[in-house]
Amino acid sequence: xxxxxxxxxxxxxxxxxxxxxxxxxxxxxxxxxxxxxxxxxxxxxxxxxxxxxxxxxxxxxxxxxxxxxxxxxxxxxxxxxxxxxxxxxxxxxxxxxxxxxxxxxxxxxxxxxxxxxxxxxxxxxxxxxxxxxxxxxxxxxxxxxxxxxxxxxxxxxxxxxxxxxxxxxxxxxxxxxxxxxxxxxxxxxxxxxxxxxxxxxxxxxxxxxxxxxxxxxxxxxxxxxxxxxxxxxxxxxxxxxxxxxxxxxxxxxxxxxxxxxxxxxxxxxxxxxxxxxxxxxxxxxxxxxxxxxxxxxxxxxxxxxxxxxxxxxxxxxxxxxxxxxxxxxxxxx
Amino acid sequence: xxxxxxxxxxxxxxxxxxxxxxxxxxxxxxxxxxxxxxxxxxxxxxxxxxxxxxxxxxxxxxxxxxxxxxxxxxxxxxxxxxxxxxxxxxxxxxxxxxxxxxxxxxxxxxxxxxxxxxxxxxxxxxxxxxxxxxxxxxxxxxxxxxxxxxxxxxxxxxxxxxxxxxxxxxxxxxxxxxxxxxxxxxxxxxxxxxxxxxxxxxxxxxxxxxxxxxxxxxxxxxxxxxxxxxxxxxxxxxxxxxxxxxxxxxxxxxxxxxxxxxxxxxxxxxxxxxxxxxxxxxxxxxxxxxxxxxxxxxxxxxxxxxxxxxxxxxxxxxxxxxxx
Amino acid sequence: xxxxxxxxxxxxxxxxxxxxxxxxxxxxxxxxxxxxxxxxxxxxxxxxxxxxxxxxxxxxxxxxxxxxxxxxxxxxxxxxxxxxxxxxxxxxxxxxxxxxxxxxxxxxxxxxxxxxxxxxxxxxxxxxxxxxxxxxxxxxxxxxxxxxxxxxxxxxxxxxxxxxxxxxxxxxxxxxxxxxxxxxxxxxxxxxxxxxxxxxxxxxxxxxxxxxxxxxxxxxxxxxxxxxxxxxxxxxxxxxxxxxxxxxxxxxxxxxxxxxxxxxxxxxxxxxxxxxxxxxxxxxxxxxxxxxxxxxxxxxxxxxxxxxxxxxxxxxxxxxxxxxxxxxxxxxxxxxxxxx
Numbered sequence: 002x003x004x005x006x007x008x009x010x011x012x013x014x015x016x017x018x019x020x021x022x023x024x025x026x027x028x029x030x031x032x033x034x035x036x037x038x039x040x041x042x043x044x045x046x047x048x049x050x051x052x053x054x055x056x057x058x059x060x061x062x063x064x065x066x067x068x069x070x071x072x073x074x075x076x077x078x079x080x081x082x083x084x085x086x087x088x089x090x091x092x093x094x095x096x097x098x099x100x101x102x103x104x105x106x107x108x109x110x111x112x113x114x115x116x117x118x119x120x121x122x123x124x125x126x127x128x129x130x131x132x133x134x135x136x137x138x139x140x141x142x143x144x145x146x147x148x149x150x151x152x153x154x155x156x157x158x159x160x161x162x163x164x165x166x167x168x169x170x171x172x173x174x175x176x177x178x179x180x181x182x183x184x185x186x187x188x189x190x191x192x193x194x195x196x197x198x199x200x201x202x203x204x205x206x207x208x209x210x211x212x213x214x215x216x217x218x219x220x221x222x223x224x225x226x227x228x229x230x231x232x233x234x235x236x237x238x239x240x241x242x243x244x245x246x247x248x249x250x251x252x253x254x255x256x257x258x259x260x261x262x263x264x265x266x267x268x269x270x271x272x273x274x275x276x277x278x279x280x281x282x283x284x285x286x287x288x289x290x291x292x293x294x295x296x297x298x299x300x301x302x303x304x305x306x307x308x309x310x311x312x313x314x315x316x317x318x319x320x321x322x323x324x325x326x327x328x329x330x331x332x333x334x
Numbered sequence: 335x336x337x338x339x340x341x342x343x344x345x346x347x348x349x350x351x352x353x354x355x356x357x358x359x360x361x362x363x364x365x366x367x368x369x370x371x372x373x374x375x376x377x378x379x380x381x382x383x384x385x386x387x388x389x390x391x392x393x394x395x396x397x398x399x400x401x402x403x404x405x406x407x408x409x410x411x412x413x414x415x416x417x418x419x420x421x422x423x424x425x426x427x428x429x430x431x432x433x434x435x436x437x438x439x440x441x442x443x444x445x446x447x448x449x450x451x452x453x454x455x456x457x458x459x460x461x462x463x464x465x466x467x468x469x470x471x472x473x474x475x476x477x478x479x480x481x482x483x484x485x486x487x488x489x490x491x492x493x494x495x496x497x498x499x500x501x502x503x504x505x506x507x508x509x510x511x512x513x514x515x516x517x518x519x520x521x522x523x524x525x526x527x528x529x530x531x532x533x534x535x536x537x538x539x540x541x542x543x544x545x546x547x548x549x550x551x552x553x554x555x556x557x558x559x560x561x562x563x564x565x566x567x568x569x570x571x572x573x574x575x576x577x578x579x580x581x582x583x584x585x586x587x588x589x590x591x592x593x594x595x596x597x598x599x600x601x602x603x604x605x606x607x608x609x610x611x612x613x614x615x616x617x618x619x620x621x622x623x624x625x626x627x628x629x630x631x632x633x634x635x636x637x638x639x640x641x642x643x644x645x646x647x648x649x650x651x652x653x654x655x656x657x658x
Numbered sequence: 659x660x661x662x663x664x665x666x667x668x669x670x671x672x673x674x675x676x677x678x679x680x681x682x683x684x685x686x687x688x689x690x691x692x693x694x695x696x697x698x699x700x701x702x703x704x705x706x707x708x709x710x711x712x713x714x715x716x717x718x719x720x721x722x723x724x725x726x727x728x729x730x731x732x733x734x735x736x737x738x739x740x741x742x743x744x745x746x747x748x749x750x751x752x753x754x755x756x757x758x759x760x761x762x763x764x765x766x767x768x769x770x771x772x773x774x775x776x777x778x779x780x781x782x783x784x785x786x787x788x789x790x791x792x793x794x795x796x797x798x799x800x801x802x803x804x805x806x807x808x809x810x811x812x813x814x815x816x817x818x819x820x821x822x823x824x825x826x827x828x829x830x831x832x833x834x835x836x837x838x839x840x841x842x843x844x845x846x847x848x849x850x851x852x853x854x855x856x857x858x859x860x861x862x863x864x865x866x867x868x869x870x871x872x873x874x875x876x877x878x879x880x881x882x883x884x885x886x887x888x889x890x891x892x893x894x895x896x897x898x899x900x901x902x903x904x905x906x907x908x909x910x911x912x913x914x915x916x917x918x919x920x921x922x923x924x925x926x927x928x929x930x931x932x933x934x935x936x937x938x939x940x941x942x943x944x945x946x947x948x949x950x951x952x953x954x955x956x957x958x959x960x961x962x963x964x965x966x967x968x969x970x971x972x973x974x975x976x977x978x979x980x981x982x983x984x985x986x987x988x989x990x991x992x993x994x995x996x997x998x
Contacts, residue, residue, distance in 0.1 A: 019696075044516040044517060045487075045516055158607040158608070160607055161607065188381035188608065189381065189543065189544075189584065189587045189588055190381060190584060190587045190603075190604045190608075191381075191608075192589075193586075193587035193589075193601065193604075194603055194605075196589070197601075197603055215516070215517050216517075216589065217517075217591035218588065218589030218590055218591045219589050220591075221589065221590065221591050221592060221593045221596055222589045222590075222593075222596040245591065245592060245593055252518075255518065256517060256518060257591070259520070260517065260521070260546070261521075261524070261546045261547050261549065262546060262590070262591070262592075263545060263585070263588060263590060264590060264592070264595065266570070268550070271521040271524055271525055273519075273521030273522040273524075274518040274521070275522070277486050277488060277489065278516060278518070278519070291669070291674060292674045293674075296668070297668065297669040297673075298666050298667060298669055299664060299667050299668075299669055299673075300666060301669060302674070320666070324666045327666065331663075394896055396892060396895060396896060416898070420896065420897060420898030421898070424896065424897075425893070425896045427892075427893060429889055432888060432889040433890050433892075433893050434890055434893075435890040435894075435907075435908055435911075435912070436912075437911045437912055438907075438911075446894070446897060446899070447897045447898070450897055450898050450899050450903070451898060494893075497893070497897070501897075
């Protein structure tokens with residue numbers, strides 16, 4: 002059908018909490034090719050983790066997909082039953098979570114946990130699984146793998162645990178690896194190791210990666226394409242050069258201006274984005290970024306903007322871009 | 335510049351482990367010396383377990399120091415009664431969710447230091463001072479009757495700052511104050527710290543693990559590793575002319591949000607993990623991960639000495655390390 | 659869609675601000691009570707508890723029968739029946755207040771006995787829980803806050819108390835104290851109330867005060883230990899607050915929730931203990947009725963007059979169940995961990 006590995010069309014997802022409906026994802030669409038590295042950047046409440054979990058079908062209760070389609074490898078996976086979804090999880094799509102401390106089960110050895118996923122999805126015997134586990138540990142750069150495979154999670158450091166998580170995720174050679182803030186809980190020198198490892202493994206195994214993070218530094222060193230999310234919507238999508246050197250959404254611009262840069266020589270004052278993140282129980286009508294946008298216009302307060310394409314790969318949802326088009330149209334009249 | 339805060343050979347050890355098998359200590363802070371001038375911001379960076387947070391708290395005598403001296407404005411406060419100094423030395427915490435009592439209103443939280451130090455003449459005076467403090471940090475009077483859980487992380491951090499400022503302090507220890515905040519809010523809070531410093535003539539000890547932020551706000555920066563200070567210099571020097579191998583790899587490991595720079599960059603990726611603080615390596619505690627380690631590094635601890643103008647470092651092999 | 663030039667005019671700050679609305683302020687208690695109200699089981703239990711309280715404390719004052727009143731001729735009546743003498747009175751035109759639950763073997767109305775018995779049970783439950791709360795929370799707070807050696811010693815004492823067999827102590831106490839207390843009551847008019855309450859009940863209270871507070875102490879201690887480590891306590895210290903200020907304003911305030919819940923759950927446990935002791939004859943003295951003693955005296959007549967056993971047993975179950983369910987509801991409503 003297409004060489005697209007993943008295609009998400011108009012996804013809408015809400016959490017039906019006692020306090021009200023939280024529209025976590027509000028018409029999200031994007032696609033990925035095989036072998037691509039996509040970064041999803043956003044802050045808390047932007048919906049980036051929710052997107053990832055919805056691909057895997059592990060959205061927490063009381064969340065529910067209320068609209069849209071998710072296509073993976075040519076099949077629609079949002080309609081699959083739980084049993085069918087289980088065949089895909091860990092097998093074709095894997096996920097690494099943020100906190101390796103809590104993602105690994107403390108009462109099982111790490112060898113056991115790697116073997117678990119192998120035994121679930123492949124037809125290898127226990128012996129073969131154990132051997133593969135040792136190979137995987139070597140692949141992710143853990144030394145003395147025969148000894149480590151019998152150890153428990155608490156005997157390993159944070160960085161090593163994250164490597165084990167990666168080993169588990171890659172055990173069945175998935176086509177897509179989702180990494181949900183995999184290095185946020187790690188020290189910066191360990192983070193560098195893990196990110197380098199992920200890029201190495203991508204080259205070796207050719208899988209696609211979705212990198213979810215709030216750190217623009219990480220995406221700029223790892224990703225080819227970036228989706229910037231705010232309040233459940235992709236506000237800008239583009240290649241990394243587009244996003245970093247030609248951002249068109251006020252939020253993206255604001256983020257780039259508000260990060261202190263290590264490389265600056267003079268003390269440049271930071272230009273923060275005013276206001277506070279959106280309360281997802283009472284999102285504003287119209288563009289969710291409107292209250293914080295310094296270029297906010299009348300129409301931004303009432304109506305959600307459509308996407309404007311600046312190129313095939315670069316689009317953004319902003320009325321300012323529509324304004325330019327409108328003005329050009331007016332001049333032509 | 336006058337020295338407002340000075341620590342000399344500060345040691346903070348914590349006992350762990352059973353007493354049957356002999357005492358084991360974590361040397362969280364091991365012989366650290368530095369000073370902070372009036373109106374200056376000293377940044378302290380390092381990774382987890384380096385002792386920077388412990389240093390900040392030991393400075394405020396929230397722990398009893400195991401050794402060394404703490405001087406405030408020339409006076410030795412290592413074993414003094416802290417009550418009068420609590421007015422002058424304050425702290426802002428990292429976790430905006432845990433550092434505010436969930437059962438107290440915002441007004442009471444900001445008013446507590448006023449009550450403790452008896453700084454308000456009447457109920458109205460207290461209320462006025464609280465509102466003034468809230469407005470100073472960008473909140474308003476209607477927030478005073480609400481509870482912390484009704485606010486976002488960034489707003490809670492502002493409340494914590496308002497509380498610290500209520501006593502009109504001279505010196506504030508900022509213990510990772512923005513790490514728990516969203517990126518778009520971090521800039522607001524950083525700017526606010528700078529603005530307050532200008533307006534109120536504050537002196538800061540700014541502790542963080544994010545060197546980009548520390549470099550932005552600090553005049554001088556100290557780098558810590560496993561309880562020791564490995565390098566101390568002004569911000570520009572430390573970023574562009576650093577000498578210690580750890581500083582260099584720390585900077586190299588930080589991802590820069592600029593694709594062109596990233597492509598051109600040569601990254602030094604350290605191998606291995608941070609050693610356990612219970613069993614630090616002998617001699618220089620960085621030697622197990624240091625690309626320039628030699629025999630002497632395992633035998634002798636390097637001395638923390640001046641290697642340039644107001645630039646200190648602790649390393650045996652500085653002459654072997656190429657210039658930055 | 660049709661766009662207009664005016665759509666692209668800039669929006670003012672106030673227009674932007676109007677989009678941001680802060681949610682209504684809800685304090686901790688109101689939030690908890692809101693959650694409690696939504697818990698149907700807890701609300702039903704609360705209604706039952708209120709009804710029981712009314713029956714136990716208010717209704718007896720208006721009830722035409724007394725718990726000790728023996729009506730000749732009306733022995734062993736079934737619920738809602740009348741004796742021949744009473745029937746005659748009704749026929750002659752004078753109304754007789756019905757025996758809703760019948761009478762016992764001495765002609766005493768069962769309904770009023772059940773109500774008085776509930777009163778005793780509730781009083782004992784609440785009184786015992788109050789003792790436990792006072793001793794336990796003080797002990798636990800001291801051990802938890804001061805920590806170190808003090809804590810170690812205090813908790814070892816608690817461990818030792820746990821091992822003591824409570825029933826044995828109660829029996830021993832009752833047998834030892836019965837005669838001295840009786841002498842005291844007989845000879846000293848100021849202690850006359852001892853006879854009314856009964857030696858058994860006094861011993862129950864003594865034992866509660868000696869032994870049963872340890873559970874509360876442990877709970878309070880662990881709560882204080884956790885609270886001590888909270889960053890806002892460190893913040894208070896950094897502000898210069900004294901220990902007493904910290905305990906008062908920060909630690910105790912944050913304990914109240916758990917104290918209320920634990921006490922509410924302690925009451926049914928105390929009631930159960932009292933009922934059990936009265937059942938085996940160690941509780942209140944006759945003729946003061948206790949639900950347990952009523953059940954005990956009804957055992958012999960279980961085949962012929964089952965209602966005499968059913969009524970007090972059901973009442974005990976109802977009281978304990980409703981208090982437990984309400985306590986559970988309280989805990990769920992006020993548990994800070996459930997809050998996001």
